[in-house]
Amino acid sequence: xxxxxxxxxxxxxxxHALSCSSRAELQFPMSSLDCVxxxxxxxxxxxxxxPVFLAGVLEHLMAxxxxxAAREARSSRKVRITPEHVQRALNNNETLSRLFQAGVGxxxxxxxxxxxxx
Numbered sequence: 001x002x003x004x005x006x007x008x009x010x011x012x013x014x015x016h017a018l019s020c021s022s023r024a025e026l027q028f029p030m031s032s033l034d035c036v037x038x039x040x041x042x043x044x045x046x047x048x049x050x051p052v053f054l055a056g057v058l059e060h061l062m063a064x065x066x067x068x069a070a071r072e073a074r075s076s077r078k079v080r081i082t083p084e085h086v087q088r089a090l091n092n093n094e095t096l097s098r099l100f101q102a103g104v105g106x107x108x109x110x111x112x113x114x115x116x117x118x
Contacts, residue, residue, distance in 0.1 A: 021055065028055035068093060 020030045033051040068089035069081045078085070090096045
């Protein structure tokens with residue numbers, strides 16, 4: 001017959017479950033990337049660190065693009081960032097314009113801007 005132990009009562013609160021993104025201090029949802037990556041069939045096997053790394057790269061890239069777009073908005077004396085500011089920021093930056101040339105990253109059916117030069 002087993003005896004019941006008297007366990008001490010915890011005085012501190014129960015810890016909340018943290019998401020993978022919050023543990024890695026990232027804004028991009030790693031769980032979504034973890035679901036999407038195998039669908040692309042980029043490799044037969046993926047490391048568990050792959051979505052963490054990809055989320056970090058995407059977050060860094062977006063922060064850089066938004067920083068450049070904010071400068072464009074500020075230079076045109078606007079408070080809000082518009083798609084045109086993002087467009088000008090990408091076109092004015094040589095590295096980013098090469099990265100996004102030939103329509104890479106555009107979803108099918110997206111409207112094209114007339115002066116957008118990939």
